[in-house]
Amino acid sequence: MKKIVKMSLVAAVAVAGLTTANAKPLEEAIKNVDVSGTVVYRYNDYNQDDATSKNSDQTNHYKIGLNVSSKINDDVKLNTRFIVGSTANDFVALTANSNDTQANVGLSQVYFGYTGIANTTVNVGKQGLTTPWTVAVDSDGNEQTGTGILALSTVGPVTVAAAYFNQTNLNESGELATTLNGLTTYKTGTPLAGNAGANDIATIGLLGNVGPVALSAWYLDMQDMFDTYTLGAKASFDLDAVKLGADVSYTSLDRDDVSTDNDLLKVILTAKAGIVDAKYVYAATDKEGGITAVDRDAATSFITWNIWTNGKADADLHHLSVGVQALETLHVSANFTTMDYNTTAGTADENQEELYVQLVYNMSKNLSTYVRYGTYEEETDAVKTREDDYRGRLQVQYSF
Numbered sequence: 001m002k003k004i005v006k007m008s009l010v011a012a013v014a015v016a017g018l019t020t021a022n023a024k025p026l027e028e029a030i031k032n033v034d035v036s037g038t039v040v041y042r043y044n045d046y047n048q049d050d051a052t053s054k055n056s057d058q059t060n061h062y063k064i065g066l067n068v069s070s071k072i073n074d075d076v077k078l079n080t081r082f083i084v085g086s087t088a089n090d091f092v093a094l095t096a097n098s099n100d101t102q103a104n105v106g107l108s109q110v111y112f113g114y115t116g117i118a119n120t121t122v123n124v125g126k127q128g129l130t131t132p133w134t135v136a137v138d139s140d141g142n143e144q145t146g147t148g149i150l151a152l153s154t155v156g157p158v159t160v161a162a163a164y165f166n167q168t169n170l171n172e173s174g175e176l177a178t179t180l181n182g183l184t185t186y187k188t189g190t191p192l193a194g195n196a197g198a199n200d201i202a203t204i205g206l207l208g209n210v211g212p213v214a215l216s217a218w219y220l221d222m223q224d225m226f227d228t229y230t231l232g233a234k235a236s237f238d239l240d241a242v243k244l245g246a247d248v249s250y251t252s253l254d255r256d257d258v259s260t261d262n263d264l265l266k267v268i269l270t271a272k273a274g275i276v277d278a279k280y281v282y283a284a285t286d287k288e289g290g291i292t293a294v295d296r297d298a299a300t301s302f303i304t305w306n307i308w309t310n311g312k313a314d315a316d317l318h319h320l321s322v323g324v325q326a327l328e329t330l331h332v333s334a335n336f337t338t339m340d341y342n343t344t345a346g347t348a349d350e351n352q353e354e355l356y357v358q359l360v361y362n363m364s365k366n367l368s369t370y371v372r373y374g375t376y377e378e379e380t381d382a383v384k385t386r387e388d389d390y391r392g393r394l395q396v397q398y399s400f
Contacts, residue, residue, distance in 0.1 A: 038063075351378070
C-alpha cells in the first residue's frame with residue numbers, strides 16, 4: 001500500500017471545510033490517507049457441447065476494488081473499500097451477444113481499526129468476513145461482508161481471533177446463498193426465506209507455530225443454520241536443491257435442519273527445484289455431504305478452474321500441476337484435475353475432468369496477465385453428458 005496524492009472521501013470532507021474553524025491545508029489533510037486497489041478485466045470464451053445441444057459463450061468481466069484508509073490518530077484508523085462490480089461484490093459480467101451495461105458502484109466496507117493495545121487489533125463496523133469459510137477480499141471474485149466486531153491478539157506464539165457479526169451479505173454473496181436463504185428463520189422460529197444475511201455469525205480461531213509447522217483451529221456458528229470447525233497444519237522445508245511444502249486440513253460442518261455429515265479432507269503437496277515447480281492436491285468429502293464453505297474459493301473448499309469440492313457429496317478429487325519459470329516474467333504450467341462424486345440425491349455417479357495450459361506473464365510488479373486454454377468433460381453413470389468443451393480465458397490485473 002502506498003500513499004498517493006488523490007482526493008479520497010475523507011480528504012474531500014476536509015477540503016470542503018477549509019473555511020471552518022477546523023480547516024486544514026490540503027497537503028496536511030491527505031498526508032495520512034492511503035489508497036490502494038485493483039482493476040481486473042476477464043474474457044471467457046466457452047464452447048460447450050453436451051448431450052442435447054451445442055453453444056458458444058463469450059463474456060466480458062470487470063471489477064474494480066478501491067481501498068481508502070485514513071489515520072485518525074495514533075490508535076485509530078478509518079478503513080473503507082469501494083467496489084465497482086455486481087451487487088454481490090463480484091465481477092459484473094457482460095455477454096457478447098447482448099448490449100453493454102453499467103456496473104454497480106457500492107461501499108462494501110467501512111470500519112474503524114483500533115491498535116491502542118499492544119499486539120492487538122480490533123475492527124468495528126462493516127468489514128470483510130475474515131474466516132476460513134468466507135472470502136473477505138478478492139480482486140477477481142465475490143466477497144462476503146458483515147457488520148460487527150473482529151479482534152486479533154497475539155500472546156507469545158499464539159494468535160487468538162474472535163468475531164461477531166449481526167448482519168452479513170450471505171443472502172446474495174457466495175455459492176450457498178440460495179441454500180442458506182431456504183434455511184433462514186427469525187430468532188422466534190418464523191420463516192424468513194430469502195434473507196440469510198439477518199442471521200448472526202460468531203467465530204473464534206487459534207493460530208500458532210510449532211517449529212516449522214503452522215497450526216490453526218477455527219470454530220464458527222451461524223444462527224439457526226449450521227456450526228462448523230476446521231483444523232489445519234502447514235509446513236515448508238528448504239533442502240537446498242529442493243523446496244518442499246505440505247498443507248493438510250480437515251473441515252466438518254453440521255447443518256441445524258438435517259443430520260447429514262459434511263466433511264472435507266484436503267492435502268496439498270508442493271515442490272520446487274530450480275525453474276521447475278509441481279503441485280499435487282487430494283481432496284475428499286463425506287459420502288453424506290460436502291458443504292464445507294460459504295464460498296467455493298474459501299480455504300475450507302478447493303477449486304481449480306471448472307471443478308470444485310464444495311457442495312459435492314462423496315467427492316474424490318485429484319489435481320496435478322507442473323510448471324516452469326521460462327523467463328523471469330513468464331510462468332508456464334500444465335494442469336490436470338479429475339473428480340468423482342455423487343449427486344445430491346445420491347442416485348447417480350458423476351465424473352468431472354479438465355486439462356488446461358496456463359501462461360502467467362508479469363509485465364511489472366503491478367501488472368499481471370494470464371491466459372488459459374483447455375478442455376472440460378462431464379460424465380453421469382459412465383455416460384458422457386458434456387464432452388469436447390474447449391474453454392479459454394484471458395485475465396489482466398492492475399494493482400496500485
